[in-house]
Amino acid sequence: MRHVQVGNVDVFALVDNVIPYPATAVYPKATDLSRFAHYFQPDGGVALNFGSFLLRDGNTLLLVDTGWGPENNGRLLAELAETGIAPADITAVTFTHLHGDHTGWNFDRASGKPLFANATYLVPKADWDHYSSETPQPDSFTRDVQPLQELGRLELISGEHTFSPSLTAVPTPGHTPGHTSVAIASGTERGFILGDVVISPADTEDPQMENSFDWDHEIARETRTKLLERLANDAPLVGASHLPAPGLGHFVRLDNGTSWRPLP
Ligand SMILES: [Zn+2]
Known part of the structure; x- marks a missing residue:
């Protein structure tokens, strides 16, 4: 767990787990991955962080994403305890995507x-529409998302939804149809979940590079x-879900693009 502040907003970076994926599977169409070897493990793995971010703005406690869960030995609850x-204190849970x-x-x-007994679960409507009409529906959707609606615990959001005075949803489609980021604005300070x-520092430097997980490559690019x-x-x-744990840092300009600078 790592805690930082953006103005008056507390940002807690929670790591559910870190799992390596072969870079050649993450970027199957890339012709020269060796230029990014310094970002990969010696065996060519991309150590993907599976991170969530808890944001506190006054009385609002907004959890952004809930990780892989217990089946993958997730540590989210231990990180939250720190x-x-x-879990019962969290007022809202939202998802960058489903x-x-x-x-x-x-x-x-x-x-x-x-699990978050008192929270409303706020789901991007375009992702809900997409996955609820897919056949077959993904197992994680039928297990983790659909029952929320049956229980009356789900609220669909779209556009620049306001979570709290300092926290606003920003549609960032491409990875999925309804992919949504969260902008933080408090005083003169800014943050962005x-x-x-x-997915990794490699596609930060080459944003044109296709990865296996994007829904629509053109929109994602x-x-x-x-x-x-x-x-x-x-x-x-x-704060970025899959950039090296705990996934906090800044993007900086290079001569021919941008680069990721993790917090020291
Ligand atoms: Zn992801």
Whole structure:
């Protein structure tokens, strides 16, 4: 767990786990991955962080994404305990998107009840529409997301939804249809919870590079390119789900693109 502040907003970076994936599987179409070897493990693995971010703005405690869950030996609850905040204290849970590595801790498997007992679960409508009409629906969707609606615990959000005075949803489509980031603005300070617009520091430097996980490569590339440009200019604190744990840092401008600078 790592805690930083953006103005009056507390940002807690929670690591569910870190799992290596072969770079050749993450970027199957890349012709020269050796230029990014310094970002990969000696055996060519990309050590993907599976991170969530808990944001506190006054009385709002907003958890952004819920990791892979217990099946992958997730540590999210242990990391949350280190913050001193209990699952029942969380007022809202939201999702950058509805892939299974972002919804895993929605339910307590033992009781079958929503783990965040007092939270509203806020789901990007375009992702809900996409996955609820898919055949077959992904297992993680039927297990972790759909039952929230049946329990009346789910609220669909779209556009620039306001979570609290300092926390606003920003649509960043491409990785999935409804992929959504969270902008933080408090006083003169800024932060941005990015989600999966970027998967590893390699595609930060080459935003045109296709990865296996994006839904629409053209839209994803456009979002990635434009957003990196803006984030390198404005230099907010960035929290990114899969960048090296704990996934906090800044984008900086290079001569021919942008680069990721993790917090020291
Ligand atoms: Zn992801």
